[in-house]
Amino acid sequence: xxxxxxxTPPEISQIFRKYGxxxxxxxxxxxxxxxxxxxxxxxxxxxxxxxxxxxxxxxNPAGWLTLTAKRKAIDTLRRRKNLASKLxxxxxxxxxxxxxxxxxxxxxxxxxxxxxxxxxxxxxxxxESQIALTLKTLGGLxxxxxxxxxxxxxxxxxxxxxxxKRKLRGAGIPYxxxxxxxxxxxxxxxxxxxxxxxxxxxxxxxxxxLLRKELSDEALRLGEMLVSLLILxxxxxxxxxxxxxxxxxxxxxxxxxARLGAEGELVTLEEQDRSRWDRxxxxxxxxxxxxxxxxxxxxxxxxxxxxxxxxxxxESPAETDWERIAAYYGLLEEIHPTPIVSLNRAVAVGMAYGxxxxxxxxxxxxxxxxxSGYVPFHAARADFNRRxxxxxxAAAAYREARALAGSKxxxxxxxxxxxxxx
Amino acid sequence: xxxxxxxxxxxxxEAGRSEEEFNKLFQEYxxxxxxxxxxxxxxxxxxxxPASMATTVKVRDGKTVITDGPFAEAKEQxxxxxxxxxxxxxxxxxxxxxxxxxxxxxxxxxxxxxFE
Numbered sequence: 376x377x378x379x380x381x382x383t384p385p386e387i388s389q390i391f392r393k394y395g396x397x398x399x400x401x402x403x404x405x406x407x408x409x410x411x412x413x414x415x416x417x418x419x420x421x422x423x424x425x426x427x428x429x430x431x432x433x434x435n436p437a438g439w440l441t442l443t444a445k446r447k448a449i450d451t452l453r454r455r456k457n458l459a460s461k462l463x464x465x466x467x468x469x470x471x472x473x474x475x476x477x478x479x480x481x482x483x484x485x486x487x488x489x490x491x492x493x494x495x496x497x498x499x500x501x502x503e504s505q506i507a508l509t510l511k512t513l514g515g516l517x518x519x520x521x522x523x524x525x526x527x528x529x530x531x532x533x534x535x536x537x538x539x540k541r542k543l544r545g546a547g548i549p550y551x552x553x554x555x556x557x558x559x560x561x562x563x564x565x566x567x568x569x570x571x572x573x574x575x576x577x578x579x580x581x582x583x584x585l586l587r588k589e590l591s592d593e594a595l596r597l598g599e600m601l602v603s604l605l606i607l608x609x610x611x612x613x614x615x616x617x618x619x620x621x622x623x624x625x626x627x628x629x630x631x632x633a634r635l636g637a638e639g640e641l642v643t644l645e646e647q648d649r650s651r652w653d654r655x656x657x658x659x660x661x662x663x664x665x666x667x668x669x670x671x672x673x674x675x676x677x678x679x680x681x682x683x684x685x686x687x688x689x690e691s692p693a694e695t696d697w698e699r700i701a702a703y704y705g706l707l708e709e710i711h712p713t714p715i716v717s718l719n720r721a722v723a724v725g726m727a728y729g730x731x732x733x734x735x736x737x738x739x740x741x742x743x744x745x746x747s748g749y750v751p752f753h754a755a756r757a758d759f760n761r762r763x764x765x766x767x768x769a770a771a772a773y774r775e776a777r778a779l780a781g782s783k784x785x786x787x788x789x790x791x792x793x794x795x796x797x
Numbered sequence: 798x799x800x801x802x803x804x805x806x807x808x809x810x811e812a813g814r815s816e817e818e819f820n821k822l823f824q825e826y827x828x829x830x831x832x833x834x835x836x837x838x839x840x841x842x843x844x845x846x847p848a849s850m851a852t853t854v855k856v857r858d859g860k861t862v863i864t865d866g867p868f869a870e871a872k873e874q875x876x877x878x879x880x881x882x883x884x885x886x887x888x889x890x891x892x893x894x895x896x897x898x899x900x901x902x903x904x905x906x907x908x909x910x911x912f913e
Binding site: 546553554 | 851861890
């Protein structure tokens with residue numbers, strides 16, 4: 376919801392940001408039409424901008440926006456040609472809209488955002504469109520903002536959104552929280568979309584840094600929202616993983632200030648100034664993780680958060696509990712076996728039990744196609760060989776890593792390591 | 798013998814048609830329908846929504862894999878079809894994942910085009 380960028384008073388734009396997704400979700404629920412709902416919300420936002428500065432904020436701004444938007448939507452529907460066919464349903468809507476009492480009770484506006492996020496993250500929608508639609512509908516980002524934070528053309532974003540909305544309608548994708556037997560897969564899809572948004576904000580290089588921070592903040596907001604909506608809806612089984620994701624994002628985000636050097640180069644976890652880690656975020660993350668682990672239902676986000684938490688708890692790299700991290704990676708490898716998880720486990724085992732054990736596991740992975748082009752694989756191989764005094768094997772692996780390195784800073788790092796060998 | 802007559806089209810060409818051209822084609826189809834139905838030759842027929850409305854379903858290792866878009870593997874050939882009445886796409890996907898060949902091949906779900 377961006378009525379007039381730059382002209383919206385901050386306290387009002389904050390309200391739009393906070394409630395926009397919620398209002399939109401209930402409008403789509405009422406009319407089953409994404410475009411109609413978006414237009415109506417936009418109109419309501421303009422009306423709010425007109426009225427609120429003069430009359431002050433209403434007691435329930437979300438309710439005010441919903442009610443106003445519903446009236447706008449009904450106006451639009453009334454103007455449409457095929458009014459006759461929709462008349463009965465429309466009259467019900469109108470009665471509902473006028474019957475809502477002006478005190479705007481909270482209970483009159485059930486939170487429909489869970490329906491919205493499950494619908495826009497439907498697996499029959501491409502993942503890039505799931506991301507764009509989530510940011511647009513629940514995060515209130517404009518096409519332009521989405522385009523800039525993903526370094527793609529605004530037309531591409533617009534196209535993805537139009538196509539996805541067309542498919543939602545045309546292919547009969549239901550606007551609902553999926554039935555329980557489908558829920559497990561669908562929650563997974565929603566968690567992944569939120570994590571991908573976070574990663575784009577946190578890890579992507581280039582582009583507008585401020586905008587990217589906004590993106591990781593948005594992912595945190597979505598993560599919090601999902602946890603509270605799942606609790607509210609009574610889907611307790613899915614809460615631990617949602618909390619796990621939230622914990623993982625919070626702990627990673629706590630390092631945002633320390634992970635980039637003066638020149639914008641990446642600073643490894645080992646070399647980061649830990650006094651610059653955001654303690655509040657770490658505490659919040661550890662709290663979420665604790666609540667999640669209490670349930671005893673392990674999952675990939677909880678395990679990754681648990682690993683991240685071990686680093687967060689260590690006052691210095693030397694105090695890291697690598698044995699525990701290696702054990703967590705072992706569990707992760709069992710439930711989510713990928714070459715990268717295996718590599719990370721190999722590195723953790725090497726740190727916990729010595730380079731020989733680590734190198735043996737790394738060498739086991741040497742035949743993997745996915746890892747042969749993966750810089751950290753060669754870096755790990757090089758490091759373990761170096762620590763075992765096998766300079767030749769180490770040099771070969773550092774050269775391999777240098778050749779594959781994506782950034783100048785990375786190349787420089789491997790250059791330095793190579794120099795130190797001879 | 799019964800035969801299935803599959804219609805392949807260039808969607809770009811379709812999208813570029815003027816209203817006049819579209820109406821002409823529509824009339825041709827009406828005439829064809831009439832002729833074929835008069836001879837009781839048609840068992841069932843449908844126009845489909847464009848390929849961008851397609852969803853592809855396969856089951857691998859017991860997990861249903863759902864993808865946006867039409868089926869695009871050159872190696873596999875059309876082997877059969879079911880026309881089903883479903884509440885929504887989720888129900889269609891569930892049926893698709895129960896078709897035995899979803900374990901080995903691929904099921905493409907295409908919503909039927911309804912002329913208003």
